[in-house]
Amino acid sequence: MPAIVGVINVVSINSSSVLNIGDVFTIAPVSTAKTFAGAGSFNTGDQINVVNHYSNTNTYDSNVVDQPLALNL
Template structure:
């Protein structure tokens, strides 16, 4: 059943998001990311003290290609 929508103001739609107004059968937002992080990168909290002497992130990816997302429904 169709619906009527009033005024809509879109400020921001991020890169892996979808925005829909109206009737929809299926929505498939697809995104991918590859993250490399060194020691102590994802620490959260209050008053954390971290000491990583001579830390490095070695991100050698030997395969060259990752799994595709073309037909992931």
């Protein structure tokens, strides 16, 4: 069934966003990311006590491509 869309106002769209107006069969955005963080970086909650006497984050990566996006539809 066709969609009837009225007036829209798009203020901004992020580079990793998807904007759909009307009918759509499949929306499948594809992206990859790699995050390096030290000890205790992603702890969330109330009253967390993290003791790191020595923290070293190894960011060396010998892989040229970790997850290729080619043919990943």
